Amino acid sequence: MLLRLPHNCSLLCFTLLLCFITVGLAGDPFVFYDWTVSYITAAPLGVRQQVIGIDGRFPGPILNVTTNWNVVVNVKNSLDEPFLLTWNGIQHRKNSWQDGVSGTNCPIPAGWNWTYQFQVKDQIGSFFYFPSLGFQRAAGGYGGIIVNNRDIIPVPFATPDGDITLFISDWYIKSHKKLRNDLESGTSLGPPDGVLFNGLGPYQFDRTLVRDGIPYQIINVEPGRTYRLRVHNVGISTSLNFRIQNHNLVLVETEGSYTVQQNYSNMDIHVGQSYSFLVTMDQNAGTDYYIVASPRFVNSSSAPKAPGVAILHYSNSQGPASGPLPDPPNEYDTYFSMNQARSIRWNVSAGAARPNPQGSFKYGEITVTDVYVLLNRPVELVDGKWRTTLNGISYIAPSTPLKLAQQFKIDGVFKLDFPNRFMNRRAKVDTSVINGTFKGFMEIIFQNNDRSVQNYHLDGYAFFIVGMDYGVWTENSRSTYNKWDGVARCTTQVFPGAWTAILVSLDNAGMWNLRAQNLDSWYLGQESYVSVMNPENDNTEVQLPQNAIYCGVLSSLQKGQARKINFSAAPSPDIRMKTVLVAIVIALLGISGIR
Ligand SMILES: *[C@@H]1O[C@H](CO)[C@@H](O)[C@H](O)[C@H]1NC(C)=O
Numbered sequence: 001m002l003l004r005l006p007h008n009c010s011l012l013c014f015t016l017l018l019c020f021i022t023v024g025l026a027g028d029p030f031v032f033y034d035w036t037v038s039y040i041t042a043a044p045l046g047v048r049q050q051v052i053g054i055d056g057r058f059p060g061p062i063l064n065v066t067t068n069w070n071v072v073v074n075v076k077n078s079l080d081e082p083f084l085l086t087w088n089g090i091q092h093r094k095n096s097w098q099d100g101v102s103g104t105n106c107p108i109p110a111g112w113n114w115t116y117q118f119q120v121k122d123q124i125g126s127f128f129y130f131p132s133l134g135f136q137r138a139a140g141g142y143g144g145i146i147v148n149n150r151d152i153i154p155v156p157f158a159t160p161d162g163d164i165t166l167f168i169s170d171w172y173i174k175s176h177k178k179l180r181n182d183l184e185s186g187t188s189l190g191p192p193d194g195v196l197f198n199g200l201g202p203y204q205f206d207r208t209l210v211r212d213g214i215p216y217q218i219i220n221v222e223p224g225r226t227y228r229l230r231v232h233n234v235g236i237s238t239s240l241n242f243r244i245q246n247h248n249l250v251l252v253e254t255e256g257s258y259t260v261q262q263n264y265s266n267m268d269i270h271v272g273q274s275y276s277f278l279v280t281m282d283q284n285a286g287t288d289y290y291i292v293a294s295p296r297f298v299n300s301s302s303a304p305k306a307p308g309v310a311i312l313h314y315s316n317s318q319g320p321a322s323g324p325l326p327d328p329p330n331e332y333d334t335y336f337s338m339n340q341a342r343s344i345r346w347n348v349s350a351g352a353a354r355p356n357p358q359g360s361f362k363y364g365e366i367t368v369t370d371v372y373v374l375l376n377r378p379v380e381l382v383d384g385k386w387r388t389t390l391n392g393i394s395y396i397a398p399s400t401p402l403k404l405a406q407q408f409k410i411d412g413v414f415k416l417d418f419p420n421r422f423m424n425r426r427a428k429v430d431t432s433v434i435n436g437t438f439k440g441f442m443e444i445i446f447q448n449n450d451r452s453v454q455n456y457h458l459d460g461y462a463f464f465i466v467g468m469d470y471g472v473w474t475e476n477s478r479s480t481y482n483k484w485d486g487v488a489r490c491t492t493q494v495f496p497g498a499w500t501a502i503l504v505s506l507d508n509a510g511m512w513n514l515r516a517q518n519l520d521s522w523y524l525g526q527e528s529y530v531s532v533m534n535p536e537n538d539n540t541e542v543q544l545p546q547n548a549i550y551c552g553v554l555s556s557l558q559k560g561q562a563r564k565i566n567f568s569a570a571p572s573p574d575i576r577m578k579t580v581l582v583a584i585v586i587a588l589l590g591i592s593g594i595r
Pocket residue numbers: 064065146163164
């Protein structure tokens with residue numbers, strides 16, 4: 001929970017405020033969150049089920065910060081299994097220790113807590129956090145991250161009248177444990193049971209498709225105003241087409257880059273992607289309006305019965321939404337979605353985290369040092385287990401995180417031998433990592449040999465999307481690259497039977513997860529890491545955090561928390577709050593005393 005000042009605060013709060021101001025003047029501010037992660041009951045599709053709540057909320061609270069702020073989040077794991085949060089799109093400059101994936105952190109055991117501390121250095125934009133282990137995102141546990149521009153950096157559009165976050169996702173009534181067991185035994189996920197908006201089921205737009213009594217999302221707006229909608233696909237594996245009846249979407253930002261501002265009547269948002277749209281309430285409010293997220297690239301037999309439907313409600317609305325849902329794009333137009341993706345361009349003259357134009361880093365003129373062509377394939381049997389692969393290798397997470405193994409110079413945990421091409425040999429299960437060149441410039445081509453859309457994400461970086469097309473990538477494909485205003489982001493789609501090419505400047509030292517965002521592909525092995533080390537200087541990276549949890553071959557280093565904490569039996573929030581406040585005051589007094 002974000003610390004709010006209690007009503008009855010006097011000297012304590014005054015001191016606290018004073019300290020915040022002191023720190024504010026002296027350096028980048030700190031924000032403190034204290035989150036308990038636990039199962040809560042929800043019935044998004046009318047059936048009660050266990051979901052993962054952050055501080056009792058599903059979706060979790062929004063982390064709303066400004067460029068360069070320091071974020072401290074104490075995560076208390078009250079689930080019955082290990083847990084980690086990862087901060088999708090946050091770059092953690094030189095600090096992969098805070099990335100919260102199996103290759104960088106030991107999981108927080110059930111009943112333990114662990115405090116993340118990181119700076120949102122030189123970034124702006126819309127992102128989200130989610131649980132990175134054991135298919136848990138299928139049960140929720142996600143929430144938004146907003147990184148605002150500093151006051152001195154202009155935003156390339158007028159300040160909107162409101163800021164609204166929307167999470168869209170496919171959803172299953174089966175638990176995440178059942179889903180992951182199914183996958184391991186070779187059963188595919190099957191059609192989702194529905195599509196959610198902010199953890200809520202569809203509005204009953206059709207009585208034959210949506211049962212009675214399902215709570216749905218209502219977005220309240222004022223006529224004539226313009227809102228910024230931050231839309232994230234936090235789902236499992238379904239691409240969703242997002243649209244609002246009778247309203248234009250003006251795309252302005254994606255995953256930390258301001259885009260050329262363009263009108264769209266709908267947008268395909270793939271798993272793991274985030275977009276900001278400006279939407280002006282320019283209709284007559286004769287009725288409410290539908291907000292729709294409908295599955296894309298799925299056969300009608302494997303589509304959920306109903307799409308996700310929320311309601312846009314003007315304060316002067318004359319009645320409920322009516323008429324048919326706005327039309328989706330034509331499913332048979334294979335190029336519609338790809339052309340739409342290609343139309344998303346970087347606004348090279350806008351500044352973002354720094355005042356200089358985004359396009360001042362001329363990526364098209366930099367010499368590529370490493371090329372990786374990564375080929376994925378549909379699920380296959382590898383050594384008797386159902387697995388997915390990249391270049392014929394299915395990643396297996398070692399019990400000792402890669403980053404810790406590197407720190408303590410433990411050999412044999414992983415190999416820096418990830419092949420840069422598909423080798424036509426038998427698929428294998430391995431812990432094979434990409435050896436990145438520090439300050440190198442890497443080109444990665446994702447070649448999708450599967451029948452469904454795949455999405456790939458790289459932690460620690462934003463990459464430039466320079467090309468995508470159907471067919472097989474060849475050296476000649478480079479002639480089609482966008483070398484000028486390809487957008488920089490952290491997740492890209494790769495259409496079935498197609499390729500996507502990205503360029504990334506490896507200036508951020510660390511151990512960075514390269515993964516499929518579709519949970520099924522990821523869970524069965526479609527990931528690796530890019531190890532980026534400065535060969536000359538160990539101090540390029542932030543030191544191992546003092547509170548690091550140890551596991552695997554390093555278990556013996558673990559101190560404290562030997563006894564499990566029962567968070568549900570923890571002191572009341574009031575007492576907890578005061579303890580935290582006192583601790584902060586002491587800490588801040590310490591800091592200001594030193595200066
Ligand atoms: C985020 O915080 C800023 C103040 O720092 C506030 O102006 C803004 O309304 C907040 N945004 C949201 C979505 O809560």
